[in-house]
Amino acid sequence: MQNPENSAPLLEVENLSVEFHTDGGVVHAVSGVDITLAPGEVRGLVGESGSGKSVTSLAVLGLLGTRRARITSGRILFRGTDLLRIPERELRGLRGSHIGMVSQNALSALDPSFPIGAQLVEVIRRHQGVDRAAARKLALESLELVRLPDAPRRLRAYPHELSGGQRQRVVIALALACRPELLLADEPTTALDATVQKQILDLLLRLNDELGTAVLLVTHDFGVVSHVCDSVTVMRRGKVLEQGVAKDVLRDPQHPYTQALVKAVPRLHLSESERAVPRQQRRLHEFSEVMASVGEAS
Amino acid sequence: MSSTQAAQRTTLSRVPRQRGSRSPGRPSRFRLGVRAFCRDKVAVGALVVLVLVALASVFAPLLAPHSPTAGDSTMRLEGIGTPGHPLGLDGQGRDVLSRLLYGGRYSLLVAVVPVLVVFPIALATGMVAGYARGRTGEVIMRVLDVLFAFPLVLLAIALAAVLGAGLGNVMLAIGITLVPYMARVAYTTTVQEVGKDYVEAARASGAPTRDVLLRELLPNVVSGLLVYATTLAGLMIVVAAGLSFLGVGIIPPTPDWGIMTSDGASVLLEGKYHVATIPGLLILVVALSFNLIGDGLRDALDPRKQTS
Amino acid sequence: MTSRYEQVLVVRDLRKVFGNPTSGVVAVDDVSFDIARGQTWGLIGESGSGKTTTGRMILGLEPATAGSVDFDGNEIVRARPKTLQALRRRMRMVFQDSGSAFNPRRPVGDQITYGLQRYGIASGAEARARTVALVERVGLEAAHLDRYVHEFSGGQRQRLGIARALITDPDFVVLDEPTAALDVSVQAQVLNLLKDLQAERGLTLLLVTHHLALVEHMCDHAGVLEHGRLVESGPVDRLLTDPRTETTRALLDAVLEPTA
Numbered sequence: 001m002q003n004p005e006n007s008a009p010l011l012e013v014e015n016l017s018v019e020f021h022t023d024g025g026v027v028h029a030v031s032g033v034d035i036t037l038a039p040g041e042v043r044g045l046v047g048e049s050g051s052g053k054s055v056t057s058l059a060v061l062g063l064l065g066t067r068r069a070r071i072t073s074g075r076i077l078f079r080g081t082d083l084l085r086i087p088e089r090e091l092r093g094l095r096g097s098h099i100g101m102v103s104q105n106a107l108s109a110l111d112p113s114f115p116i117g118a119q120l121v122e123v124i125r126r127h128q129g130v131d132r133a134a135a136r137k138l139a140l141e142s143l144e145l146v147r148l149p150d151a152p153r154r155l156r157a158y159p160h161e162l163s164g165g166q167r168q169r170v171v172i173a174l175a176l177a178c179r180p181e182l183l184l185a186d187e188p189t190t191a192l193d194a195t196v197q198k199q200i201l202d203l204l205l206r207l208n209d210e211l212g213t214a215v216l217l218v219t220h221d222f223g224v225v226s227h228v229c230d231s232v233t234v235m236r237r238g239k240v241l242e243q244g245v246a247k248d249v250l251r252d253p254q255h256p257y258t259q260a261l262v263k264a265v266p267r268l269h270l271s272e273s274e275r276a277v278p279r280q281q282r283r284l285h286e287f288s289e290v291m292a293s294v295g296e297a298s
Numbered sequence: 299m300s301s302t303q304a305a306q307r308t309t310l311s312r313v314p315r316q317r318g319s320r321s322p323g324r325p326s327r328f329r330l331g332v333r334a335f336c337r338d339k340v341a342v343g344a345l346v347v348l349v350l351v352a353l354a355s356v357f358a359p360l361l362a363p364h365s366p367t368a369g370d371s372t373m374r375l376e377g378i379g380t381p382g383h384p385l386g387l388d389g390q391g392r393d394v395l396s397r398l399l400y401g402g403r404y405s406l407l408v409a410v411v412p413v414l415v416v417f418p419i420a421l422a423t424g425m426v427a428g429y430a431r432g433r434t435g436e437v438i439m440r441v442l443d444v445l446f447a448f449p450l451v452l453l454a455i456a457l458a459a460v461l462g463a464g465l466g467n468v469m470l471a472i473g474i475t476l477v478p479y480m481a482r483v484a485y486t487t488t489v490q491e492v493g494k495d496y497v498e499a500a501r502a503s504g505a506p507t508r509d510v511l512l513r514e515l516l517p518n519v520v521s522g523l524l525v526y527a528t529t530l531a532g533l534m535i536v537v538a539a540g541l542s543f544l545g546v547g548i549i550p551p552t553p554d555w556g557i558m559t560s561d562g563a564s565v566l567l568e569g570k571y572h573v574a575t576i577p578g579l580l581i582l583v584v585a586l587s588f589n590l591i592g593d594g595l596r597d598a599l600d601p602r603k604q605t606s
Numbered sequence: 607m608t609s610r611y612e613q614v615l616v617v618r619d620l621r622k623v624f625g626n627p628t629s630g631v632v633a634v635d636d637v638s639f640d641i642a643r644g645q646t647w648g649l650i651g652e653s654g655s656g657k658t659t660t661g662r663m664i665l666g667l668e669p670a671t672a673g674s675v676d677f678d679g680n681e682i683v684r685a686r687p688k689t690l691q692a693l694r695r696r697m698r699m700v701f702q703d704s705g706s707a708f709n710p711r712r713p714v715g716d717q718i719t720y721g722l723q724r725y726g727i728a729s730g731a732e733a734r735a736r737t738v739a740l741v742e743r744v745g746l747e748a749a750h751l752d753r754y755v756h757e758f759s760g761g762q763r764q765r766l767g768i769a770r771a772l773i774t775d776p777d778f779v780v781l782d783e784p785t786a787a788l789d790v791s792v793q794a795q796v797l798n799l800l801k802d803l804q805a806e807r808g809l810t811l812l813l814v815t816h817h818l819a820l821v822e823h824m825c826d827h828a829g830v831l832e833h834g835r836l837v838e839s840g841p842v843d844r845l846l847t848d849p850r851t852e853t854t855r856a857l858l859d860a861v862l863e864p865t866a
Contacts, residue, residue: 223862
C-alpha cells in the first residue's frame with residue numbers, strides 16, 4: 001500500500017446525499033457523506049443493512065437506477081473529475097478501465113450463457129481496443145493473476161461449472177482486466193465459506209500490493225476490516241459516524257455505535273477473564289444496553 | 299475489550315392476557331384484501347362493468363323493450379337508432395337490445411359456471427398430484443396430458459357435437475376442456491410451494507399430510523388458481539360464443555351473444571354491420587373485464603400488498 | 607417429561623446418498639456422535655459438508671440411506687410417519703430463515719399455536735394464552751400474533767421461529783444457522799435469548815453452523831464435518847484450541863477477528 005499522505009486523493013466523496021422516493025415516502029439513504037481514498041489505499045465501508053454503504057458505492061459507479069433514486073447533493077471526485085457532472089458516455093469509459101466493481105453474488109455478475117473467457121475478452125477489447133488474439137492473452141494473464149487453477153482450460157468454462165470461490169476470482173479478474181486504479185467491492189465474500197473468504201481477501205491484498213489498486217470494500221464484518229483494510233469508515237442510517245486508520249478505530253472506537261457493533265459479535269479468541277465465565281452464563285453485550293448507556297435508542 | 303459477560307438473572311415479564319382472537323383496531327384480512335383490490339382503479343372499473351352487464355341480464359325481462367325471439371320481419375335489419383329499437387334489429391326482425399340482454403344470461407352462465415364447477419375438481423387433482431409426486435402424481439398428470447393434446451376449442455367443439463347442442467351440454471363440454479388447464483396450474487403451483495421452507499417447517503412441527511395440504515398449501519395454491527380462473531372465464535365467453543357461432547351451442551331461437559354474431563356475419567355482406575358488431579364488442583368488453591379483474595385479484599390476494 | 611436415558615441423541619453410521627446408492631453423491635458419510643442431556647452440541651461445517659442434511663435426517667425430515675438415529679430410546683430412521691409426527695412434539699427445529707419458514711398467507715400466531723392444538727396440549731383461550739406468554743417471553747407482543755410474517759424484521763422473525771419451536775415444550779431443538787440471516791446488532795439479542803431459554807427449560811441443543819465463534823460461544827461439544835465425514839469431535843474447549851485435523855485447523859485459520 002502506498003503512503004496515503006503524500007499523494008493527491010484518488011477518490012473524494014464530498015457531502016454526498018441520496019434520496020429514494022418510495023410509496024411510503026422519501027428515504028434518506030445517504031446524508032452528507034464524506035469519504036476520501038488515496039491511491040493504493042484499502043478502505044472498509046462498514047455498516048449494517050440500511051446504513052447506506054451499498055448505495056454509496058453504487059453512487060460512485062453511477063449505477064443508481066435513475067427512476068427512484070436522486071442524488072440531492074455532493075460531488076464525487078475521481079482524480080479530480082466530478083463523476084456526477086460528466087456525460088454518461090464518459091462515465092462508461094471510466095467504468096471498467098479506471099473503476100472496477102465486484103459485487104456480492106458472483107453468479108449474477110457473470111452472464112450464464114457465455115464462457116468466462118469470452119466475457120473477459122469482451123471487456124478487454126471494449127476498453128483497450130486490442131485485437132482478439134491480444135485480448136485472449138490478456139484474459140489468460142488476468143486469470144493467472146487471480147490464481148485461478150488450470151487457467152487455460154477455464155477460459156472455455158461456463159460460470160455454473162465453477163465453484164463459488166472460483167467464480168468470485170473470475171469476477172475479480174473481470175473487474176481488474178483493464179487494471180483500474182479503483183476497485184469497488186460490495187460484500188465480495190459474504191456469500192462464501194470462511195476458508196474461501198480468506199483466500200479471496202488475501203487475493204485482494206496481493207493485488208493491491210502488486211497492482212497498486214485502491215479498494216473501497218463494503219462490508220458488515222469487522223473481522224474482514226481488520227484483515228484487509230488500512231482505513232475504515234463506519235456508517236449508520238446514511239451518515240458517517242467515524243472513520244480513521246483501521247487498527248485505531250477497531251482498538252479504540254470513539255462512537256458508541258461502533259463500540260456496540262464491535263462488542264456484539266461472538267468471538268473465537270477470548271481473554272482470560274472472558275474464558276473464566278462458564279459457557280452457560282456467557283452473554284453478549286446487547287446493542288440496546290450499550291446504546292442506552294449512552295442515552296440513545298438503538 | 300470483552301464481548302461476553304456473566305448472565306443477569308432474567309425476569310419474566312408479567313403482562314395481562316388478552317382474550318379474543320383479534321387485537322382491536324386491526325382490520326380483517328378480507329377487508330385488507332378489498333382495500334388492495336380497490337387500489338387498482340382499472341380492476342374496479344372492470345368489476346363495475348361486469349356487475350352492470352350481469353344485472354342487466356338478470357333483469358332482462360324488466361329491461362328488454364321487446365321479445366328476444368319474436369321478430370317483425372317488416373323491420374328486419376333496421377339500424378341503430380330506430381325508434382323503439384335503440385340498437386336496431388337483426389335479420390329476422392328481432393330487437394338486438396332485447397336479444398343482447400337475454401343473451402347475456404346464457405353467455406355469462408356458460409363463462410362462469412363451468413369454471414366454478416371445475417375449480418374444486420382441478421384444485422384437488424392438481425394438489426394431490428403435486429404433493430404426491432412420484433407414481434401417483436405422474437399418472438394423474440399423464441391422464442390430463444391426453445386431454446391437453448387436443449386444442450381447447452377443437453375439443454370443445456367435438457364434445458359439444460357429440461353431446462348435442464343446448465346450454466347444459468355446452469357447459470359440460472367446456473367444463474371438461476377446462477379441467478387439464480386448471481389442474482395443471484394447481485399442480486405447478488403446488489409443486490413450487492411444496493419445495494418451500496414453510497412446508498417443511500409445518501412437517502417439522504408435526505403436521506400430518508392432511509394439515510400440510512389444507513392449512514399450509516391450500517391458501518397458497520388457491521390464490522394463484524383463482525386469478526387464473528378469472529382469466530379463463532373471460533376466455534370461455536369467447537369459446538362459448540364460438541361454439542354457438544358454429545352451431546353446436548345454444549339451440550335457436552334462444553339468444554346468446556355467439557349466435558347473434560354468427561347470424562350477424564351472414565348479413566355483413568348486405569352492409570348491415572350492427573347485427574354482428576354489437577354482440578362482438580360486448581363479448582370483447584366482458585372478456586377483457588374478466589382479465590382485468592384477475593389482475594386486481596392477484597394484488598388483493600398477495601399478503602405483502604395488504605398493508606393496513 | 608422425564609426420560610430414562612442419559613444420551614438424548616445417539617447417531618450411528620448415519621449415511622445419505624443422493625441418487626444411485628452405489629454411484630450417487632455421498633452427502634453424509636457414516637456419521638456417528640452422541641449428545642447428552644442438557645448439552646449444546648455444535649455441528650460445524652462449510653457449505654457442502656452435509657451438516658444441514660445431517661440435521662434434517664436427525665429430525666426425520668430427510669430419509670436416511672443407512673444408519674440409525676436414536677432419540678431418547680426412539681428410532682428415527684426407520685420410524686413410521688405417525689411415530690415421527692408424534693415425536694416432533696419433543697424434537698423441534700429453528701430454521702435459518704424464519705421469513706421463509708412461516709406460511710406467508712397465515713397469521714404467525716396461528717402457526718405458533720398449531721403445536722398446542724396438534725398435540726392436544728391446549729386449545730381455545732388457553733392455547734391463546736400460552737402462545738401470548740411465550741411470544742412475550744421471546745420479546746414480542748400479543749398484538750403481533752395476528753400479523754403476517756412479512757410484516758416483521760429479521761430479528762423478530764427469528765424470535766417467532768424460536769417461539770414456534772418451543773411452544774410444545776420440547777426436550778431437543780435443532781438450530782440451523784439461527785443468526786446467519788441477521789444483522790449484527792440483532793444477533794446478540796437472539797443468542798442471549800437462546801441461552802436464557804436453554805437454562806430455563808433444560809433444553810438440549812444441536813447447533814448447525816459454519817461460524818466458529820458462535821460454536822465457541824454456545825457449545826460444550828462439537829464435531830467438524832467435511833464432505834460428509836465427521837473428521838473430528840470433542841469438547842469445544844479442546845477442539846478449538848488444540849485441533850487434531852487439517853480441516854479444523856483450516857477453519858480456525860480462516861476466522862477473521864479484530865484483535866482485542
